[in-house]
């Protein structure tokens with residue numbers, strides 16, 4: 001090889017490596033995708049509604065963005081069982097969720113495709129169950145049983161405004177916003193709801209300011225279901241879609257009895 005050709009070859013080689021380096025750097029500085037929206041991801045359907053939650057080694061950042069390390073290693077579960085309403089197509093509604101935990105919180109990442117987001121409280125607090133909202137059914141000691149006028153289990157209606165709404169022991173509709181920290185972000189018609197949920201047991205007292213959440217431990221099991229009330233502007237809950245095939249009579253017993261809930265097993 002002539003010296004001139006050799007120098008040209010070396011220069012070309014340097015320039016290729018330079019390009020390689022800058023590509024790598026631009027990948028590293030790329031804004032992380034909050035809503036991956038990768039429909040090729042497997043979604044696990046569980047007829048019995050029994051799920052597992054993996055422990056997060058670092059607290060999940062509640063910002064609506066599913067880029068926390070724990071969400072990279074957890075499976076999507078389906079919340080597409082039709083509980084009420086007519087059949088829906090993919091653009092109208094599609095829902096999936098992930099679960100994680102640490103000693104202080106149950107973490108839930110919910111990703112919903114919804115063609116129209118209706119503010120939950122447009123018609124006032126009394127219509128909180130008419131959607132759009134995520135409903136979380138939680139029975140901390142998995143006792144089952146009636147919870148309509150007590151707090152041995154909860155049916156939290158998480159509204160588009162970020163409130164957690166349920167009935168008090170004397171059947172008043174109340175905010176339990178201290179129980180659930182939620183942030184929601186949007187990309188097109190896809191909504192990501194990220195939540196940190198405190199677990200309270202049957203001793204929870206509506207009139208007390210000293211209720212203490214329970215610590216979550218490995219191998220603990222709770223009663224749990226999750227659902228979405230889809231309102232597309234017709235002033236009603238047009239569909240109610242859940243994480244378990246059956247949820248009682250007309251699939252609408254969850255707000256009355258914890259007998260119909262599925263479950264979560266907390267694992268490390």
Ligand SMILES: [Ca+2]
Nearest residue numbers: 061062063065
């Ligand atoms: Ca996050």
Ligand SMILES: [Ca+2]
Nearest residue numbers: 092114115232
């Ligand atoms: Ca819809």
Ligand SMILES: [Ca+2]
Nearest residue numbers: 139141143152
């Ligand atoms: Ca209970």
Ligand SMILES: [Ca+2]
Nearest residue numbers: 114116231232
């Ligand atoms: Ca809707």
